[in-house]
Amino acid sequence: MATRNVAMREAIRRALREEMQRDEAVFVMGEEVAHWQGTHRVTRGFLEEFGERRVRDTPISEMAIGGLAVGAAMAGLRPVAEFMTINFAFLALDAIANHAAKVRYFFDGMFKVPLVYRAASGWGNQATASHSHAPEPIFAHFPGIYVGCPANALDAYGMLKAAIRDDNPVLFTESIALYPKPSPMPDDLGEDYLLPIGKGDIKREGGDVTLVAYARGVDWALQAARLLARDGVEAEVVDLRWLRPLDMALVYQSFKKTNRCVIVEESLPMYSFGSEIAALLQEHMFDYMDAPIKRVAAEDVPLPYSKEIELLALPNAQKVAAAVKEIV
Amino acid sequence: MAEPTKDMLLEWYRQMVLIREFEETCHQLYEEKRITGVYLHLYSGHEASGVGSMAALRKSDHVITAYRDHGIALILGMDANAVMAEMMGKETGSSGGKGGSMHLASRQHNFWGGYAIVGGHLPLAAGIALEARYRGKDDVTMTYVGDGATNNGYFHEALNMSAIWDLPVIWIIENNGYGMGTEVARASGQTELHRKAEAYGIRSFGRVDAQNALEVYAVACQAVDYARRHGPAVIEHITYRYRGHGVSDKQYDARADMSAELKEWRASREPITILRDSIESRHGAEAVAEILARHEADARRIVAESVAFAEASALPNSYQALMRNTYVASDLVHKTAQSVGAGIE
Ligand SMILES: Cc1ncc(C[n+]2csc(CCOP(=O)(O)OP(=O)(O)O)c2C)c(N)n1
Ligand SMILES: [Mg+2]
Numbered sequence: 001m002a003t004r005n006v007a008m009r010e011a012i013r014r015a016l017r018e019e020m021q022r023d024e025a026v027f028v029m030g031e032e033v034a035h036w037q038g039t040h041r042v043t044r045g046f047l048e049e050f051g052e053r054r055v056r057d058t059p060i061s062e063m064a065i066g067g068l069a070v071g072a073a074m075a076g077l078r079p080v081a082e083f084m085t086i087n088f089a090f091l092a093l094d095a096i097a098n099h100a101a102k103v104r105y106f107f108d109g110m111f112k113v114p115l116v117y118r119a120a121s122g123w124g125n126q127a128t129a130s131h132s133h134a135p136e137p138i139f140a141h142f143p144g145i146y147v148g149c150p151a152n153a154l155d156a157y158g159m160l161k162a163a164i165r166d167d168n169p170v171l172f173t174e175s176i177a178l179y180p181k182p183s184p185m186p187d188d189l190g191e192d193y194l195l196p197i198g199k200g201d202i203k204r205e206g207g208d209v210t211l212v213a214y215a216r217g218v219d220w221a222l223q224a225a226r227l228l229a230r231d232g233v234e235a236e237v238v239d240l241r242w243l244r245p246l247d248m249a250l251v252y253q254s255f256k257k258t259n260r261c262v263i264v265e266e267s268l269p270m271y272s273f274g275s276e277i278a279a280l281l282q283e284h285m286f287d288y289m290d291a292p293i294k295r296v297a298a299e300d301v302p303l304p305y306s307k308e309i310e311l312l313a314l315p316n317a318q319k320v321a322a323a324v325k326e327i328v
Numbered sequence: 329m330a331e332p333t334k335d336m337l338l339e340w341y342r343q344m345v346l347i348r349e350f351e352e353t354c355h356q357l358y359e360e361k362r363i364t365g366v367y368l369h370l371y372s373g374h375e376a377s378g379v380g381s382m383a384a385l386r387k388s389d390h391v392i393t394a395y396r397d398h399g400i401a402l403i404l405g406m407d408a409n410a411v412m413a414e415m416m417g418k419e420t421g422s423s424g425g426k427g428g429s430m431h432l433a434s435r436q437h438n439f440w441g442g443y444a445i446v447g448g449h450l451p452l453a454a455g456i457a458l459e460a461r462y463r464g465k466d467d468v469t470m471t472y473v474g475d476g477a478t479n480n481g482y483f484h485e486a487l488n489m490s491a492i493w494d495l496p497v498i499w500i501i502e503n504n505g506y507g508m509g510t511e512v513a514r515a516s517g518q519t520e521l522h523r524k525a526e527a528y529g530i531r532s533f534g535r536v537d538a539q540n541a542l543e544v545y546a547v548a549c550q551a552v553d554y555a556r557r558h559g560p561a562v563i564e565h566i567t568y569r570y571r572g573h574g575v576s577d578k579q580y581d582a583r584a585d586m587s588a589e590l591k592e593w594r595a596s597r598e599p600i601t602i603l604r605d606s607i608e609s610r611h612g613a614e615a616v617a618e619i620l621a622r623h624e625a626d627a628r629r630i631v632a633e634s635v636a637f638a639e640a641s642a643l644p645n646s647y648q649a650l651m652r653n654t655y656v657a658s659d660l661v662h663k664t665a666q667s668v669g670a671g672i673e
Contacts, residue, residue, distance in 0.1 A: 036509035036579070059479030059515040060446045060507055087445070091481070126365030126417065128428050130444045300666065301651055305428030306417030307364060308643045309650040 005182035011153035012118075012174060013042050015160040016080060018191065020050055023078060026164060029056035030065060030082030030118075039084050040120050040179055066092025066117070070099045073115040073169070080164060086119035086173060087133050100169040101144030114167045116160070121149075121173040122216055122266055123303050126310060132303035134267040136214075137276070139171050140243035146170045146197055147243040151218035152183040155241060158195030166197055175216040175266070198245030202254070206234030209324050210254040210261045212277050214240045217264040220296075223317035224264075224324065233328050243273065248280055255281060259290035262323045266315065269297035291327035296320050330546035336383065337607045338616070340541050342623040344375040344600050347399040349627040350408060351571065353635065354398065354415060354429075358575050362639070363415045366576065367444070368429045371399030373570030376599035377502055378403050378472070380544025381563070384552045385470060390438045390460075392453045393472040395430035396502075397442025400472065404437040412634035418641035425644050426653075446474070446507075447482030454486045457495035457560075468496040468555045476507020478521050484528075487560070491528045494559035498551045499525055501564045502538070508573045525562035538565030539597040542606055568593040 006014075020026045027050075032039050034047040034057040046055045058065050062083065069081040083089040089096065096117065103111050123132035140147040148163055148170060150156035156174070163170040203218055204225050211221040218239045225235040236254050240247055255261055261281060263274040274295035281293055299313040332340075351370040357363040371378065378399045382391065393400045401411050406422060414421030415429055423431055433441030440456055443449035453471035460467045477483055478501060490497045501521045505512060513519050522532045533551045538544050544565065551561040570590070572580055580587045607616055644650075654670035661667045 032508050032510065035514075039508075057510055057514060059510070060476045061479050061481065063481045091445075126428060127367065128365075128430060128444060129426075130448075131367070299650065301654055301670070304417075304426040304644075304650060305365065305423075305431070306421075306425035306644050308645040309425075312645070312647060312650050 002187045003184050004187060006153045006185040007180050007182050008150070008153045008156050008174070009040060009042055009179040011157040011185060012160055013044065015157045016042065016164075017046070017049070019161060019164045020046075020054065022191065024054075025076065025078045026080060027054040027056065027077060028080045028082065029058050029069070031058055031060055031084045033057060033082050040174070040176070042118070042174075043082070062088050062091035063095060066095030067099060069115045069117065070095060070103065070113055070169075073113045074103065074111045078114050078164060080116045080118060083117060083119040085131060085176075086121040086135060087131050089117065089119050089139075090135075096139065096145065096171065097142045101142045105144055112167045113169045115169050116163045117169075117171045119171065119173050120176050120179070122175045122177055123298075124177055124310070124314065126305050126307055127303075128305045129302040134265075136173050136243050137267060137271070137273050144169070146245065147173070148197070148241065149173045149175075149215040149243060150241060151178070151203070151213075151215050151239050152181075154183065154185045155195060155201070155239075157185065157189070158193050159197075159241060162194040162197050165194065170197070173215065177216050178219070195241070198242045198247055200238060200240040200242070200247035200250040202236065202250070203239045204235065204237040206236040206258070208234045208258055208260065208328055209236070210251065210258045211235050211237045211264055211320065211324075212240065212251055212261060213237065213264040214243065214273065216266045217315070220315060220317045220320050221264045224320035227317060227321045228324055233324060235324065246276075248284075251277065251281070252285055255285050256288050259288050260327050262294040262296060262320060262327070264296045264315065264320050267297060269295060269300050272297060294323040294327055296323050330549045332383070332542065332545060334611050337603070337610070338619055338623070340379045340383065341600075341603055341607060341620060342626070343379045343403050344541070344603060345624050346408070346627040346630060347371055347375050347402050348600060349631045350398060350402060350411070350634075353631050355571055357415070357635065364417075365428060367395065367574055368415075369396040369574040370569075370571040371396055373568045373593065373599070374502060374504065374538070375399060376541035376544055376603065377500070377538040377565045377567045380538070380541035381470065381500055381548040381565070383545050384548035385468070388438065388465075388467045390440060390456050390467060390469040392440040392449050392456065392469065393442050394446070394449060394474060394477065395442050395444045396474070397430065397432045400442070401432040401434065401439060404434065404439050406432065406434050406437060406439065408630050408634040409637040412631075413638040413641050416638045416641075417643060418638055419644045419649075420637070420641040424649070447477045447480035450477070450482045450486035451489070453497055454490045454495050457490065457497045458493065461493065461495055466496070466556045468498055468552055470498045470500060470552075472500050472502055474507060475501060475503040475505070475512050475521055476510065476515060478524055479515050483524075487525050487530060488528045490560040491530050496555040497560045498548070498555050499530070499560060499562040501562065502567055503564055504567045504569045506569070506573065508577070509579055520564070522562045522564035525560075530560045530562050531558070533561055533563045535564045535566055538567040539599045539602055541599065541603050568597065570594060
């Protein structure tokens, strides 16, 4: 089967397009998704192909985007609602946390909410404090919604297709930094290449330390693993892919082998992905632990505009490698 | 009241050519990667909207806006050097390089800042106006908001509260026809945007041709006077973006209808030309030629100097600079590594 390098944005576009072709209940809405062709070009050409009924530009009304998707999904459509960036999903946090995630529960299973929120996430390029969030853990805090965060094109493709077909609400975040990044993808995957929701993936095998990451953190972990290999340290990279459900079995399996762990994330350090994984590891893997668990995250500060201090605040492969060196 | 003196008109001309020179220079610098980042929203084309309306204010009044804030900063008299240094993220920038293009502000000028979340600054405006009302001062808060932002919940909640609490805000809706790529009529059920404010009981001063600084000024004077004495007022400024939404906007290359529209606005509704024509017809072209030319030359000089100043300034690069001002340093806070780090001076 022919394999080609594909940018993550193209893989997402392809998944979304195929699902729209497959099921006419699927429609997209969001700011600038139609005429502008998508802020991140994910919905490029969609208006032309599917028309205004199924490709809907919205006003700058995040609260309504978040809530309208819930109603449409309850009534039987399958909305894929885009937040231009995840920063603006904060305005819809109530609709997401209180309605998308809870209507099924508080009516004891009477309704289902088969929607997907897509949101471009992450920081860098001097986007400045209010436009520089990678807050996936905040959304993953709430039971009732799943949160998927792909690290490459093929994963994004299979994860999004599953998210759209599943009957639960899903927040699907797309790292802005990964959109243009090419990674290998077979041309012919059939119609039904679906990656199970909540299943993680070993992105690199190694016996000395486990690096746990998601989305852009996987990139840093893989780069760090290459740096470490030069010094004879073999890192295993576990990409969780989903913050909810969380594939801890995969982490435990790796940790039993390496007995050491560094957690890598793009977001802030307090009450974070790293906190959660570290807590679960010490609770369940205490007997296998040979060193303190380390976390590499952004500095605990809002992100500044100026580029050198911005970079100072961000995690990178060197910081990951340095954290590993402290425990091997 | 609303008949501007010759000096005022000349001052407006000075402000408008300075803004245009500054904005076009920013555009150029971005193309040359001397200004970096992803967001840069220019005020070119909007000049008369800000200049005419802020001329109705006095020094103790307040101003707040969104991310399209360079022009507002310059009108208020912020130092072009500090503004340009902020564009480049330099230590000498008005926000120490932390804010960039979208976050200019100046305490000294009662400029409460530019804000990047659409609509997010509107309740802040109401809060600033509340302080004046609360303390019995008659200062007003002039608040600029885009057409697209009128569809956001923030707009409706903030305007409604300004109405029930009689807050002295002048809500200026800068209707430039688009929020990013979305025409007003595709985003708003009510296309006369000032009527949305009217629905909350806010006094509307209607729509104004905001390419004409004199018309803007005349209406702003009435609205400011009303707000000082009674409560919130709204004005809808009809204007246009000469440099698109921001530096990422490629629509004008792709869409012939939009580029034709832009050309038309530049040709027949150029705010600087319109002001110049008014000055010349009132005060004689020859009589003002020299001073207008001087303002143009000054604008070029001031902006060129600001670029040199900004480029000669240092980028902040220390951990202290990164962490500083996350919090107020305070004796009331238990000292932990974290609280000390974030308050570092
Ligand atoms: C809550 C929120 N949603 C979306 C955006 C992205 N965005 C930035 S500016 C903008 C358009 C705003 O248009 P308008 O209010 O008309 O102001 P203009 O840019 O025309 O001055 C959008 C959608 C944002 N910054 N904040
Ligand atoms: Mg607009």
